[in-house]
Every structure is written in C-alpha cells, then in structure tokens.
Amino acid sequence: xxxxxxxxxxxxxxxxxxxxxxxxxxxxxxxxxxxxxxxxxxxxxxxxxxxxxxxxxxxxxxxxxxxxxxxxxxxxxxxxxxxxxxxxxxxxxxxxxxxxxxxxxxxxxxxxxxxxxxxxxxxxxxxxxxxxxxxxxxxxxxxxxxxxxxxxxxxxxxxxxxxxxxxxxxxxxxxxxxxxxxxxxxxxxxxxxxxxxxxxxxxxxxxxxxxxxxxxxxxxxxxxxxxxxxxxxxxxxxxxxxxxxxxxxxxxxxxxxxxxxxxxxxxxxxxxxxxxxxxxxxxxxxxxxxxxxxxxxxxxxxxxxxxxxxxxxxxxxxxxxxxxxxxx
Ligand SMILES: Nc1ncnc2c1ncn2[C@@H]1O[C@H](COP(=O)(O)OP(=O)(O)OP(=O)(O)O)[C@@H](O)[C@H]1O
Ligand code: SF4
Ligand SMILES: [Mg+2]
Numbered sequence: 026x027x028x029x030x031x032x033x034x035x036x037x038x039x040x041x042x043x044x045x046x047x048x049x050x051x052x053x054x055x056x057x058x059x060x061x062x063x064x065x066x067x068x069x070x071x072x073x074x075x076x077x078x079x080x081x082x083x084x085x086x087x088x089x090x091x092x093x094x095x096x097x098x099x100x101x102x103x104x105x106x107x108x109x110x111x112x113x114x115x116x117x118x119x120x121x122x123x124x125x126x127x128x129x130x131x132x133x134x135x136x137x138x139x140x141x142x143x144x145x146x147x148x149x150x151x152x153x154x155x156x157x158x159x160x161x162x163x164x165x166x167x168x169x170x171x172x173x174x175x176x177x178x179x180x181x182x183x184x185x186x187x188x189x190x191x192x193x194x195x196x197x198x199x200x201x202x203x204x205x206x207x208x209x210x211x212x213x214x215x216x217x218x219x220x221x222x223x224x225x226x227x228x229x230x231x232x233x234x235x236x237x238x239x240x241x242x243x244x245x246x247x248x249x250x251x252x253x254x255x256x257x258x259x260x261x262x263x264x265x266x267x268x269x270x271x272x273x274x275x276x277x278x279x280x281x282x283x284x285x286x287x288x289x290x291x292x293x294x295x296x297x298x299x300x301x302x303x304x305x306x307x308x309x310x311x312x313x314x315x316x317x318x319x320x321x322x323x324x325x326x327x328x329x330x331x332x333x334x335x336x337x338x339x340x341x342x343x344x345x346x347x348x349x350x351x352x353x
Pocket of ligand 3 (some may be wrong): 070071072122202
C-alpha cells in the first residue's frame with residue numbers, strides 16, 4: 026500500500042502545566058479520503074491537529090515517532106519550511122471561525138493575502154481566485170462578499186468563507202476542526218455536502234474533527250476514536266459501526282439514537298463520568314475509571330489488537346471480548 030498523505034505515529038503533546046494532552050497518537054490519512062477523528066470534549070482532537078500544523082500554544086512540547094506529510098518529515102522541517110506548507114499544501118479550518126477570520130479586514134483582503142504569499146500572485150489574480158473560490162463554495166455575488174467584513178456575514182456564510190480561504194491554494198490536505206458545530210442543522214447539512222463534494226471533485230484528503238457520530242456515518246471513509254489523548258480504535262467507517270471493539274467506542278455508539286434499534290421512550294445509553302485530564306507520566310488505560318470491564322491489569326501498559334483488516338483497538342480485552350458483550 027502506498028504511503029499515507031499524512032502519517033502520524035507516536036505523537037505526544039505536553040503542556041507547561043503538565044497536562045499530557047496527546048499520548049502516542051497514530052493516524053494515517055490517505056489521499057482522497059475523509060478520515061474522521063471523534064471523541065468527547067477534551068480528549069485531544071484539536072491539540073493533535075494543531076500539533077500537525079505546528080501551531081501549538083507557547084510552552085507546549087511536541088514529539089513523535091513519525092510525523093510525515095506527502096513523504097516529508099515535518100519534525101525536521103524549519104519554521105520557514107513549515108510556513109511554506111501551511112495554508113498552501115495543508116490547510117486548516119479552525120474550531121472558532123471568528124477567531125481565525127480577522128474582524129478588522131475584509132473577506133477579500135484576507136483571502137487574497139494567502140494566495141499572494143504562497144503563490145506570489147498579483148492582486149488581480151488573487152482577487153479572481155478568491156471570487157472563484159467563493160462561488161465554488163456556493164456563495165452568490167462573490168464580488169460583493171469580498172468587500173465585506175466577517176461580522177457582516179451569517180454563521181453559515183462565515184464557515185463557507187473559511188472553507189474557501191482554506192482551499193485558495195489548492196491544498197492536498199484539509200484539516201477541518203468541528204466545522205459545523207456552531208451551525209443549525211440545515212446549514213450543517215449544507216456545509217457537510219459542500220465538503221464532501223469538494224473532497225470528491227478536488228481529490229482532497231480531509232481530516233474531519235467532530236464529536237458527532239451522525240456526521241461520521243455520513244461522510245467518513247475511516248474513523249479514529251480518541252480518548253484521553255490516545256486513539257483507542259481505528260477502522261473503516263462501516264466496520265467501526267458494525268463491529269466496535271473498544272468499550273469507549275461501544276459507549277459512544279450507544280449514545281446515538283438508531284431508528285429501528287431504539288424503541289420510543291427507551292432511554293439512550295450514556296457514559297458516566299468525564300474525560301480525565303491526564304498528567305505526564307500517567308500509565309495504563311485512560312478509560313479505566315469509566316469502564317465496566319476494568320481490571321487491575323488495565324493500570325499497566327495496554328496492548329493494541331488487530332480486529333480485522335485495517336481495524337485496531339487499544340484495550341486489555343481481546344478474543345474473549347465478544348463473549349462479554351451481553352454483560353455490558
Ligand atoms: N493551551 C493549553 N494549555 C493547557 N492545556 C491545554 C491547552 N489547550 C488544550 N489543553 C488541554 O488539552 C486537552 C485536550 O484539549 P483539546 O482542545 O485537544 O480537546 P478537544 O478534543 O479538541 O475538545 P473539544 O471537543 O472540546 O474541542 C484538554 O485537557 C485541554 O484542557
Ligand atoms: S483496557 Fe481495561 S479499562 Fe481500558 S477499555 Fe479495555 S477493559 Fe476497559
Ligand atoms: Mg477541539
């Protein structure tokens with residue numbers, strides 16, 4: 026199999042206060058594929074993405090066994106080399122659109138700046154490209170929108186502008202961090218359709234961060250489930266929904282209403298407790314305080330098991346796990 030476009034192994038991020046936000050994460054995103062990263066709030070999704078882009082907060086330390094993009098080693102890349110890739114060959118849509126769009130500048134000046142910096146284009150070429158990209162993401166009267174400020178746009182339009190801006194330089198990889206969380210469901214569906222269409226038409230690889238399994242079911246080719254700074258399960262989407270292995274993945278899926286599986290009035294599942302804030306030096310399974318199957322061995326290093334082709338999970342439970350399912 027050819028090398029993944031984005032190949033992450035053993036990624037670790039620790040903050041100055043001692044929080045081990047990411048603890049050995051591995052994710053591989055293939056060209057032309059949508060890979061969803063899911064998990065509850067605080068499990069390390071955004072920090073993983075920011076670590077890839079080398080945009081972590083001051084005081085954070087990042088290390089990895091492997092961090093490669095298109096065959097290039099990101100760990101040995103200089104700041105200038107990284108700045109050349111960022112926004113150009115790999116682009117990111119941030120979790121908060123209002124914090125990444127500068128309120129003091131028009132949409133047009135922010136979009137053209139990206140293109141002029143990376144492609145060395147003239148003002149006119151960059152403006153034409155910006156108008157083309159706004160039209161491409163379904164914004165009518167793009168010429169007028171280019172002259173507007175972010176606060177003059179609705180939430181849905183702002184999100185489309187963010188996507189258009191990210192695609193200005195025709196990137197190979199788009200990282201989209203919760204791109205629809207702040208939107209109502211109809212706009213959310215439009216943005217997801219738009220992303221799926223762009224991904225197909227442009228052959229983009231997309232790493233889509235979300236906590237919404239409904240979104241995952243609709244758009245993902247592959248899913249990685251994160252918990253307490255680790256990817257605890259990774260599989261093709263159909264396989265993950267059909268044969269979840271990790272108790273946390275099962276818990277997440279039990280929280281989703283599935284027509285036909287849940288009877289009217291029947292309560293949905295929930296996972297008691299919250300994601301722990303893990304400190305550097307923490308050992309063992311991060312889920313053990315919430316897991317119905319926890320055993321003393323779970324406090325020691327946890328093995329990773331294969332559960333079929335391109336499906337693996339991080340848990341003490343192995344072959345005997347399916348026999349325990351009825352007890353969950
Ligand atoms: N700048 C920072 N300084 C210290 N700790 C941080 C910082 N940024 C994030 N963290 C911590 O790192 C952990 C992972 O945070 P992260 O933002 O990646 O979560 P997330 O999975 O993206 O959650 P959400 O779904 O809420 O966006 C959390 O415990 C968070 O408090
Ligand atoms: S390693 Fe242990 S505590 Fe963690 S999910 Fe598996 S059984 Fe539960
Ligand atoms: Mg986040």
